[in-house]
Structures are given as structure tokens and as C-alpha cells.
Amino acid sequence: MTAAVRRFFGPLSPAGLWLGGAFLLLLLLLPWWGGSYIMTVATTVFYLALVGQSWNLMLGFAGLLSIGHALFVGIGAYTAAYLFAAVGLPPAVGVLPAIGLAVLMGLLIGYLGFRFAIGGVYFALLTIAFAEFVRVVIDHVSWLGATEGFFLKVSEADRHGIDLANLRGAPEMYYYLIMALALGALVLCRYLLRSRLGYYWQAIRDDAGAAEALGVNVLRYKMYAVAISSGMAGVAGVFYAFYQNSLFPEIVFNIERSIEATLGSIVGGVGTLFGPIFGTFILTPLGEIVTEAIDLLKHWHVIDPETKLDGLKLLIWGFIVVLIVLFKPKGLWPWVCVRLRLTRPEAEG
């Protein structure tokens, strides 16, 4: 066990282990020191870190750009929510068909894209197209609530207990669950990256022609990447459905959700293990700080309270992404690792 742990954290230096450990402890104890607001933000961070890791697996590991990741999240969300509401299937079981449908959708897009050699940015367009297509379809499916939205019943008693099978419980339960899922995804990614799959994905990402010449079945391994990535996103969707208790096609499948999934990884470092988590830990709190600051300024009448500044958070995020792309194109995580000596030399974060 300790050997396995040491191998997993192999690239981390003692300083990195201590800092990481302290940070993890802080997060584990968050319900005791943070209020409900901080916990909501932290829950969002871990949720986005999960979706971000799923997206990063496709682009960062296998070189496949998806700008429709909200699709897989949404399919997972609607599947589990519908099965729960219609036949009372608990989400602990419903997560399986949710993953199944998300993976099927991923495989369909992947097969169309790869079989007909639609590469790069055109593949990204295909993912957007499918996300929009499914949004429009659900807009017209009355038993999924159509544009009116699909709602899950929550009673006041639900907000206190812990019912993991039905995903009903106190905010702390959701927090620890999504934390476990995000860290589980990290372990999975770390494992995959060091396996045959990871080697083949990176080879395909760097040069598909050379990978093929070395005996790699490029189509098959790309499909594996899409399948695993969409499955992870589907799991995130199940959590989203039972955390929000309301699903609207316009919100769930909005391209903004898909772009949100990419930002953390871009800021943290595409293709790195910790990048997506690190990036969301910067972006989401920053977005909250901006929103809070605007509210305060309005409260003090520094800004006219009637001013609409809803887009400011996105504007600032956009600005940060531009800065990262310009000055730290490999993301902040590799740079922080070197600066704080979190990893041993020559090891990746």
C-alpha cells in the first residue's frame, strides 16, 4: 500500500508532498472552517475539476479537441434523473446507464469523426454540432421536461441526512462525494497515463502517422479515449443532476458549459495530470471574488446598482486565458511546479 502510494506520488518532491498534503487536509476539514458559501464554491470547483479532467484526457492525452463536452455531462444528467423520477431507480445504479449512454454518444461522434478522418478543429465542430443537436431534441421531448425543465423532488428532510444511494443529503455529503469523484478521476488518469493506453494516446497526439507505423491501431485507441472521457463526463452529469435538482436544456447543453470545461485545463496546463484541478482552483474562486467584489461595490454605491455586469466574470476569465496562452502556453501548473520545487527535476506534474 505505502509502496503504491509512493509510486503514485513518485514525481513529487518532499516539499510538494507536504504542501499537497496540507492542502488536502485543509479541504477535508473545510466543513469545519468554511461556511456554506465556501463549501458551495468548493463543490463547484471539484465538479469542474472532474469535467475538466475528462476533457483533458481527450485533448491533453490523446490530442482530440472537444468543444461539446457539455453533451456527455448532459446525457449523464438526464439519464439518471429520468430513471430516478420515472421508475425510482436510485442514481447509485442509474449512474451505469448514464455512463453507458454518454459513452455510446461519444463512440458515435468518435466513429463518425475518425472513420472519415475528420481531424483537429473539424472534429471539434462535430462535437459542438452534436451538443446543439441533442439540446434541440430535448427541447422538444415533453417527458424530459422540454424547455420547461426537468425537476427532481427534494423534501426538507432530504437536506439533512446522508443517502448516498439516492444522492439525497446535506451539502457536506455532496461536497465529499464530488471531492472523492474528482480525486478518483485523478488516480484513474494517473493510472491510464502510465499504462499502454497512455503511451499510445500520447504517441497519437504527437504524431498519428508515426504511431501507426509502430503498430498502434490509431482508430481503436482514439475511440478508447473518447469512451473513457465521455464516461467520466457522464458521471459528473449524474452528480450535477442530483446536486442541482433541475435540468434545463438551454443551461445544461449550453456551449458556455463546454467552454467552462476547457478553461481550467488551459489555465492549469493541458496534458498535465494536476493542471485541470489546479486551473479550476484558480478560476472558480476568482470568478466568485469578481462577482462578490461587484456586489460590494454596488452596495457601497461605487457602481450604480442598476448596472448590469453579468458578463464581467467571463470577460476576466477570457483575459486570463489570453494571458496564459501568450505567456505560459503550457499552463500554470508546470511553471508552479518548477517555481515551488513541487516535483523532482525531469518529472512531470
Add this chain to the structure above:
Amino acid sequence: MSAVAPLLRVEGVSKSFRGLLALNDVSFDVVERGIAALIGPNGAGKTTLFNVIAGVFPPDSGRVRLGEADITGERPDRICHAGIGRTFQIVKPFAQMTVLENVTVAALHGAGTVAEATQSARGFLEMLELDTRAAQHAANLTLPDRKRLEVARALATGPRLLLLDEVMAGLRPSETDRMVATLRRLRDDTGLTILLIEHVMRAVMALSEHITVLHHGEKISEGTPETIVRDPAVLECYLGDQDL
């Protein structure tokens, strides 16, 4: 070299791109455990022929056989599985992976686990004198080292036939000699068959037992190095038809 069965048979292969005939009815054999060279001026169709053999694109007509198997038009990864390892003239390193990881990808082909593949990859790095570069990212290698990496990767797939596309280009004469020695040792020790495209005549003459000459997509001559250098047709295509 008498009555040895050919490992590779190229039979009447033709290939054209948008009406431009790149290969016209090319046939030749490479004997098992032999070292053969494919030479010709730029644009003669040498790399096109490699790509047809390796499955990058199918020929318009003709067959390619490896041993008993007809591999014409198979996918590149299946041709690799059939036993052909190839390098690329314009090198294709996995830039963001380390040198060791590059070769590990290739070695995974015959290995059960990543640990086994890494172990065997180290051996190939040593053979190609890349062991000191193992932890570097392939993007940071010099061109000669990238050429060596191409060879190490192709070898790590455990091929019966190795296709080398100008791997000596850019090497210093002493480095060329070392590469020649490495390749010959490989053939002698492991029974590998080698087909190489090369412009460095020092290497071609030192290594190959059989040479095929292509010009404008057609085979204009073949034979031992001694006969090739005296063939008027070969001299003409390289030097022009003036009296020398």
C-alpha cells in the same frame, strides 16, 4: 547467398498521384537476412515505394509480399504487426514524450507490460547510443539524434524487415561508420533484413549487398554495388549523358 528465399517481394507496383506517375511497374526482391539499398535521384519515387510497402497508401496495381503473406494495401499498424519496421525521412518524433518513452511506445508492441517495454527500450537506446538522452524530451534532440531515435523506435517493434529512409543524412562520416557497424551487427546477430534508402554513398557501398536504382519512378538498374557503379544508365541519371 545462393537460393535464399526472398523475404520481401515487390511485384509490378505502380502508383500515381493526380495523373503524375510516381512508380511505374517496379519489381524487386530483398533476400532474407540481406541488406539491400534503394537509390536514385531526388523525386525518383523511393519514399513513395516505402510508403506503399509500409501501407501508408495502397498501390494502384501490383503486389507486395512479406514472406508468404500478401500485405498489399494493409493498414500501417497491421504491416508493423506483420513484421516491417520503418523510419521516416522527415523524422516524426513524439515531441512531448521523452526519448525513452518514444521507444517504449514501439516496444509495447511485443511486450506484455509497460515495465517490460521500458526495459527493452533501454536496450535499443544503448544500441543507438541514445542512452544518455533517455530522459530528454524528443523535441530537444539534434537532427542526427532524431534520426537515431527513428531507428531505435523501428527496431523496438521487433521487425523481420527494417525499412530505413535516409537515416545517415546529416551524420558525420565517423557517425555514419558507427551506424553502418551497428546495422551490420544487428543483421548478423538477429537475422534482421534491411532495406535502405540512402544518399550517403559511403554507407550504401559499405552496407548493401544488392542495390536497386530508381529514376522517374522506374527501375533502371539493379545488382551488386560493383556492377551498379559501372552501369552507364545509372551514371547517366546521376551525372547527365555528357562524356566525362
